Amino acid sequence: MHTAVVIFPGSNCDRDVIHAVSEITGSVVVPVWHKDTAIPTSTDLVIIPGGFSYGDYLRCGAMAARSPIMASVKKHASQGKLVLGICNGFQILTESKLLPGAMLANKTLTFICKQCFLKVEKTDIPFTLKYKNDQIVQFPIAHHEGLYFLPQDSLREIEQNGQVVFRYCTSSGEISEDGNSNGSLNNIAGIVNRQGNVLGLMPHPERASERIMGGTDGALMWNSIKTWIDREGA
Amino acid sequence: MTFHTRILIYLKEGVLDTQGKTVAKSLTDSGYSNLRNARVGKYIQLWIDADSREKAYEEADRMCDDLLVNELIEDYSIEVEEQ
Numbered sequence: 001m002h003t004a005v006v007i008f009p010g011s012n013c014d015r016d017v018i019h020a021v022s023e024i025t026g027s028v029v030v031p032v033w034h035k036d037t038a039i040p041t042s043t044d045l046v047i048i049p050g051g052f053s054y055g056d057y058l059r060c061g062a063m064a065a066r067s068p069i070m071a072s073v074k075k076h077a078s079q080g081k082l083v084l085g086i087c088n089g090f091q092i093l094t095e096s097k098l099l100p101g102a103m104l105a106n107k108t109l110t111f112i113c114k115q116c117f118l119k120v121e122k123t124d125i126p127f128t129l130k131y132k133n134d135q136i137v138q139f140p141i142a143h144h145e146g147l148y149f150l151p152q153d154s155l156r157e158i159e160q161n162g163q164v165v166f167r168y169c170t171s172s173g174e175i176s177e178d179g180n181s182n183g184s185l186n187n188i189a190g191i192v193n194r195q196g197n198v199l200g201l202m203p204h205p206e207r208a209s210e211r212i213m214g215g216t217d218g219a220l221m222w223n224s225i226k227t228w229i230d231r232e233g234a
Numbered sequence: 235m236t237f238h239t240r241i242l243i244y245l246k247e248g249v250l251d252t253q254g255k256t257v258a259k260s261l262t263d264s265g266y267s268n269l270r271n272a273r274v275g276k277y278i279q280l281w282i283d284a285d286s287r288e289k290a291y292e293e294a295d296r297m298c299d300d301l302l303v304n305e306l307i308e309d310y311s312i313e314v315e316e317q
Contacts, residue, residue: 062301066301
């Protein structure tokens, strides 16, 4: 398994994700600078990590989405290979139109940094195949603009297509306002594109990958991806 | 010629404007009981070299499409003035 992690000025979760992926899967993980125009050809998985690319100026992820490297990330995605955006990486994927939607300021208008519970609603994609359907997992969130927004008709469409992968919930798995600290529409925490090879989520699986970090629910994501890549021979 | 271009960007109707709501509540709480609504947006000024006002407008409009505005959640207006 070969992984590339794209780094923008202001990315700050790149080292965490490089550590988690290489530690859990043994994958070769290569950092790629945003001004590069190509990702290594052997790459199976591209990760766009969290942080504050370009200082979150204008809109979170707006400038990063127009960085030179993004053309090859789009090409990688169009070949059916895997792309994962975490937190700011999710914002960058929506700004690049690789995923539908936009992120607004949290309903609290504050930066929220805490553990949260998520329900895994889709387990037939490479990123989640090791999870059980409706499994409740715990990943931390750390963001100010994480309220997932889509106009009602498009929201209905992604729901009908089964593109919602993670939903914020309570510890008992209830999808309610109580578990939805940032106010995302339909409690959406993570979605996948229609083809199932581009996933974006606001919570941080890389911060929940080892016991020392307080939980290992995130490790299942790396194991899912590895299993899929080994199986597909991608 | 250089044209001074002013772009106003605001969240579309129906998009939750938490800042606007909070500002409105703060003003109402301060006694401005006649306030009906408040919405918070962005104001961007650009200085564009172009042959005409129309060309400057077109260029600013392209910049809005390319980067400045996310059409999913935002509307905008452009004002152009020769310097």
